[in-house]
Amino acid sequence: MLDKILFLLCLASALADERCMPDTPHGFQVRLSIKTALGDEAYVWNENEMFLFRASLAFAMRNHMNGQQFEVSNIIVCNETMRVSFWFIVTSPLDTSQLIDQENVEAAIRQSRNRINSAFLLTDKTLEFVDILPTLATLYTHPTPPWLIVFGVVMGAVGAGIIIMLVSSVVQKKRKTNGKPQDKDDDEETRVKTVENGDAHDGVHNMSFSEDERFTKM
Amino acid sequence: MEKEDGEEKEISERPKWDNKVQYLLTCIGFAVGLGNVWRFPYLCQTYGGGAFLIPYLIALVLEGLPLLHMELAIGQRLRLGSVGVWNSISPYMGGVGVASMMVSFLVGMFYNMILAWILWYFFHSFQNPLPWRDCPVNLNHTAYISECEKSSSVNYFWYRETLNITPNIQTSGSLEWWLVLCLASAWCFVYIGFVRGIETIGKAIYATVTFPYLVLTIFLIRALTLPGAADGLVYLFTPNWDTLKNPEVWLDAATQIFFSLSLAFGGLIAFSSYNAQKNNCERDALIVGCVNSFTSIYASIPIFAILGFKANENYNTCQNWNILQLTNAFNIGDENITVENYQDWFNQLNATDPSEVESLDLKTCDLHTFLEQSASGTGLAFIVFTEAVINMPGSQVWAVLFFIMLFCLGLSSMFGNLQGVLTPLMDLHLIPTWMPKEIFTGLICLAAFTISLIFTLGSGNYWLEIFNNYIGSMPLLIVAFFEIITVVYIYGINRFNDDIEWMTGRRPNIYWQATWRFISPLMLLVVFVAYVVMQAEKSPTYSAWNPDYVYFPLAEVLPYPGWVVAICGLLSAIPVISIPLVALYRFICFLKNYIKTRHNPNPYANDKTKKFYQVF
Numbered sequence: 001m002l003d004k005i006l007f008l009l010c011l012a013s014a015l016a017d018e019r020c021m022p023d024t025p026h027g028f029q030v031r032l033s034i035k036t037a038l039g040d041e042a043y044v045w046n047e048n049e050m051f052l053f054r055a056s057l058a059f060a061m062r063n064h065m066n067g068q069q070f071e072v073s074n075i076i077v078c079n080e081t082m083r084v085s086f087w088f089i090v091t092s093p094l095d096t097s098q099l100i101d102q103e104n105v106e107a108a109i110r111q112s113r114n115r116i117n118s119a120f121l122l123t124d125k126t127l128e129f130v131d132i133l134p135t136l137a138t139l140y141t142h143p144t145p146p147w148l149i150v151f152g153v154v155m156g157a158v159g160a161g162i163i164i165m166l167v168s169s170v171v172q173k174k175r176k177t178n179g180k181p182q183d184k185d186d187d188e189e190t191r192v193k194t195v196e197n198g199d200a201h202d203g204v205h206n207m208s209f210s211e212d213e214r215f216t217k218m
Numbered sequence: 219m220e221k222e223d224g225e226e227k228e229i230s231e232r233p234k235w236d237n238k239v240q241y242l243l244t245c246i247g248f249a250v251g252l253g254n255v256w257r258f259p260y261l262c263q264t265y266g267g268g269a270f271l272i273p274y275l276i277a278l279v280l281e282g283l284p285l286l287h288m289e290l291a292i293g294q295r296l297r298l299g300s301v302g303v304w305n306s307i308s309p310y311m312g313g314v315g316v317a318s319m320m321v322s323f324l325v326g327m328f329y330n331m332i333l334a335w336i337l338w339y340f341f342h343s344f345q346n347p348l349p350w351r352d353c354p355v356n357l358n359h360t361a362y363i364s365e366c367e368k369s370s371s372v373n374y375f376w377y378r379e380t381l382n383i384t385p386n387i388q389t390s391g392s393l394e395w396w397l398v399l400c401l402a403s404a405w406c407f408v409y410i411g412f413v414r415g416i417e418t419i420g421k422a423i424y425a426t427v428t429f430p431y432l433v434l435t436i437f438l439i440r441a442l443t444l445p446g447a448a449d450g451l452v453y454l455f456t457p458n459w460d461t462l463k464n465p466e467v468w469l470d471a472a473t474q475i476f477f478s479l480s481l482a483f484g485g486l487i488a489f490s491s492y493n494a495q496k497n498n499c500e501r502d503a504l505i506v507g508c509v510n511s512f513t514s515i516y517a518s519i520p521i522f523a524i525l526g527f528k529a530n531e532n533y534n535t536c537q538n539w540n541i542l543q544l545t546n547a548f549n550i551g552d553e554n555i556t557v558e559n560y561q562d563w564f565n566q567l568n569a570t571d572p573s574e575v576e577s578l579d580l581k582t583c584d585l586h587t588f589l590e591q592s593a594s595g596t597g598l599a600f601i602v603f604t605e606a607v608i609n610m611p612g613s614q615v616w617a618v619l620f621f622i623m624l625f626c627l628g629l630s631s632m633f634g635n636l637q638g639v640l641t642p643l644m645d646l647h648l649i650p651t652w653m654p655k656e657i658f659t660g661l662i663c664l665a666a667f668t669i670s671l672i673f674t675l676g677s678g679n680y681w682l683e684i685f686n687n688y689i690g691s692m693p694l695l696i697v698a699f700f701e702i703i704t705v706v707y708i709y710g711i712n713r714f715n716d717d718i719e720w721m722t723g724r725r726p727n728i729y730w731q732a733t734w735r736f737i738s739p740l741m742l743l744v745v746f747v748a749y750v751v752m753q754a755e756k757s758p759t760y761s762a763w764n765p766d767y768v769y770f771p772l773a774e775v776l777p778y779p780g781w782v783v784a785i786c787g788l789l790s791a792i793p794v795i796s797i798p799l800v801a802l803y804r805f806i807c808f809l810k811n812y813i814k815t816r817h818n819p820n821p822y823a824n825d826k827t828k829k830f831y832q833v834f
Contacts (some may be wrong), residue, residue: 031546035553081549136355136362147341151399154341158406165413169656 019099020078020089026099027089028106029130034084037126045084049120050077054088056119057109061090061100064108069093106132232297233416234492240420242505244489245290247427247630249479249510252332252599255627259454259518260594261474265467266458271515273462273471278511281741282475284733285698286486287503287726288705293487294499295717299641300484303491304701307709313800314700315642318484320793321693322638325483327666328685329635330408331673332596333628334400336621338380339600341400343617350375351608369771372605377763380600384676385764386776391676398674405667407625408632412663413656415640416492419633426626433623434517437616441523444610446533450526453589454518469752472745477690479510482698485634488641498722500730521598528606529588536583543578596679599624636662680760684778688786692753693793695746700797702739711735758783 020027030053034042043049054075061070070093080086090105092098109116109129117127124134235241262270296303301315342349353366353374361367366374377383384391411422441447461467480486490499534557541555548567555563568575593602599620607617639662643649649658673682705714711734719725726734761773778786 033552082551083545083549084552085546085549133360136359146345147338150341150344151403155403155406158403158410161410162406162413165410165418166656169414169654173654 020076020087022079022087024087024089026102026105027087028102028109028132029085029087031083031085031128031130032120032122033126033128034120034122037122050080052119053077056112056116057088057090060108060112060116061105063112065100065104110135232492234494235416236420238497240423241489241493242502243423243427244416244419244630244633245486245502245506246509247423248485248489248634249506250427250430250513250627251478251480251631252624252628253474253478254510254514255517255521255624256596256598257594258474258478258514259521260592260598261470262518263454263522263592265464265470266461267453268455268457269459269462270467270471273468274475275511277468277472277475277741278507280733280737281472281745282479282481282511283503283507284730284738285476285481285702286479286507287500287730288702288734289481289486290490290499290503290506291714291718291721292705292709293490294493294495294497294721297491297495299488299491299643299645300638301642302645303487304704307704309804310801311700311704311708311797312804313797314697314704315484316796316800317693317697317793318482318487319639319642320796321689321697322483322485322635323666324685324689324789324793326632326635326639327670328673328682328689329628329632330404330666331401331670331678331682333404333407333625333632334397334674335380335596335600336624336628337404338396338400339604340618340621340625343614343621346614348604348608348613348617349379350604351613365765365770368765370605372601372608373771375604376596376600381679382676383679383763385766385774386762387677387680387760387782388779389677393671393674394676394678397678398671401667401670401674405663407629408636409660409663411629411633412636412640413659415637415644415655415659416489419637423630423633426630429626430623431513433619434520436619437520437524438516440610440616441520441527444523444527446527446530447523448526449530449585449589450522450524451519453526453586454522465748466752469745469748472741473691473695473749475511476698476745477694478514479507480631480634482694482701483635484638484642488637489634491641495721500718500722500724500726521603524606525592525602526589528602528609529585529591531606531609532588532591533583533585536581536588540580540583543580544575547574547578680762683760684782684786685789688789689793692746692749692790695742695749696794696797699739699742699746702734702742706734706739758786 022029032045034045051072054072054077057075058070058072061074062068070090074091074093074096075088076091077086077088090100092100109132113124113134117123120127235244262268292303293299296306298306299315300318301312304315305312350372353362353371355361356363363374365378369377380397382391382394411419411426490502493499537557537560541557541560544550544563544567545552545555548571550563564575564580591602592598603620604617607613607620610616636659640659643658649655672678675681705711711731714734715725715731758778759775760778762776764770764774767774
């Protein structure tokens with residue numbers, strides 16, 4: 001009975017690993033903003049969620065370091081706060097006294113970031129690994145820039161409009177020159193007629209003698 | 219009787235407007251331009267909101283309306299473009315028309331570059347997400363491009379992806395092919411409306427003049443429903459009466475009304491010269507002037523509602539950043555600190571752990587500071603407004619509507635500019651008779667396009683600022699001053715009154731008499747002198763966008779190099795110098811003739827007969 005209690009105590013102290021502490025050089029801080037991300041559908045952060053987190057981190061480590069069988073017990077968490085934020089370190093499955101270095105952990109998290117995010121219904125911003133920059137999504141580059149397409153459509157319409165206008169003015173002019181010889185004949189006939197009739201009022205108005213004191217004072 | 223017969227024959231040859239509405243809309247379209255949307259709201263805000271309306275309306279009544287009435291009346295009476303009108307009043311004042319024509323051409327060149335930029339943004343508004351929303355990522359995908367990160371994505375899109383601006387004006391860079399394409403398309407748009415002069419302009423303006431009002435109304439309804447719109451409107455219209463004591467306010471009001479009405483370009487004279495002579499030009503002038511001012515005020519409402527919305531967004535972002543900092547530092551539960559209880563939390567945390575709070579470097583978020591960040595001109599349209607549009611739901615629709623509106627506003631002003639060039643050339647019979655009008659207008663557009671390729675260089679924006687400041691300002695004031703002096707004192711105010719009585723049926727009343735004879739010329743003179751004094755006080759500098767500048771993203775203020783200052787001087791002087799040059803030329807011709815007639819008297823070789831035939 002006594003040795004069972006002793007064993008449990010040792011286990012408890014072993015779980016509370018002194019290597020896991022704030023600003024540890026081997027681990028990272030994690031911040032979750034569940035309410036910001038999910039609003040009314042936010043779940044409560046509890047022991048089970050923490051278990052899921054440790055499991056998904058173990059999954060990420062397995063993916064990155066092929067062959068090594070990481071378990072949930074290899075992910076040690078500490079300093080949990082109301083925020084929700086905590087620190088974690090990763091021990092090697094082969095030797096629990098050895099910690100996995102930061103670069104490997106970072107690379108593992110980067111590789112499986114999407115999977116970890118979706119396990120918690122969160123995004124890069126709301127599930128924050130402090131000091132691990134998310135890989136920035138590049139903007140989708142279209143094969144043909146869309147603005148050139150719009151430009152082509154608009155300019156096609158404008159070009160067609162210009163051609164239509166020029167063609168219509170040429171057609172109009174042709175019609176006028178066809179109509180004009182007939183008009184000229186009519187004019188001459190009327191003028192001749194009026195001169196014969198001696199009617200001065202419909203004659204051609206001689207402008208040089210028009211009285212326009214606006215312009216000249218002769 | 220015979221006078222009217224002769225003029226009727228001339229009327230049938232000169233093109234004319236299809237109806238009165240076309241003429242009014244064209245004049246309104248010429249007067250209402252980009253400045254109504256992006257300059258007036260800025261002035262209103264800078265000079266104490268509602269209080270600015272007082273100097274603005276006084277300037278309209280004392281300076282804007284009289285000059286407008288005078289230009290419309292003289293064009294309608296003499297039925298000639300700007301060069302013909304001043305030539306026929308007095309050959310010595312022909313230079314005024316030449317100056318108008320030159321200014322119109324030069325302004326048309328750089329104004330169309332602005333339309334090219336608007337087209338560029340319009341073409342880019344058909345994407346999701348809008349290209350100015352996000353910063354592009356650098357090659358390793360580790361971070362955003364530093365120039366973009368330090369300034370902002372909208373700034374980056376404007377200065378780098380649109381202009382590809384060089385760090386100073388001496389570095390010309392190369393012709394940016396995408397801007398050349400946009401400029402060519404802008405000129406094609408102008409050509410299609412301008413191809414047969416007022417025949418085609420008259421049809422085009424039905425769309426280009428009415429559409430902006432439609433869009434402004436849509437924006438007004440939308441903007442008033444945005445959060446924070448009320449703050450923007452309150453800020454805009456709260457009168458700050460102290461600013462009225464500052465003389466610069468009065469100067470800016472006078473210059474704003476003058477440039478806003480597009481006076482002294484010769485375009486208004488050209489448009490009214492195609493009218494029937496018996497037309498009520500007094501009522502037309504009042505309509506155009508009042509509609510222009512009404513449009514300015516009407517446009518500032520949605521603009522400021524949207525700016526208020528943007529300031530609100532920035533304010534919320536600022537506050538949320540502070541909240542996040544506190545939450546992370548003190549590990550307080552997520553969303554426990556809100557905008558409402560922020561102050562209580564802050565006080566509590568500051569009391570318990572002031573050093574920690576201090577180390578966080580929290581920002582002071584003040585809504586007023588954000589409201590004050592406004593801009594005018596291209597800064598308003600391409601930086602401030604595009605940033606606001608990103609946050610509005612359905613951004614693409616608003617961006618497309620906004621840029622179409624700006625394009626229509628600018629296009630109708632372009633028609634006026636070019637008509638101010640075309641009509642004098644036609645009246646002077648400088649067009650060879652074999653050349654159809656379509657080819658001639660095409661040549662004008664082509665020439666202007668080729669010269670304005672300067673603005674597509676890397677340093678193009680700096681050159682455009684120079685053209686805007688040195689051509690679109692002082693020469694116009696000088697031309698307007700000479701215009702009113704010529705009409706009132708050389709043509710004769712009594713003769714002018716008789717003309718107007720003949721045209722409208724009513725003699726101009728005491729208001730017009732007082733303003734034409736004394737008040738307007740005096741105001742123009744005062745404004746001109748004040749303007750020159752203010753320009754002389756400021757050394758010629760410009761703001762350059764230099765990513766390598768120590769205080770980037772603040773603009774680097776550089777002085778113009780010597781050769782650029784010389785060009786600025788030339789740009790201001792060349793249009794104006796034509797006034798004395800033409801007078802001198804005429805005087806020399808007169809002297810030659812006088813000497814000739816003294817040796818060989820011929821009663822029929824009279825200067826005035828020659829002039830008479832010249833006119834017809």
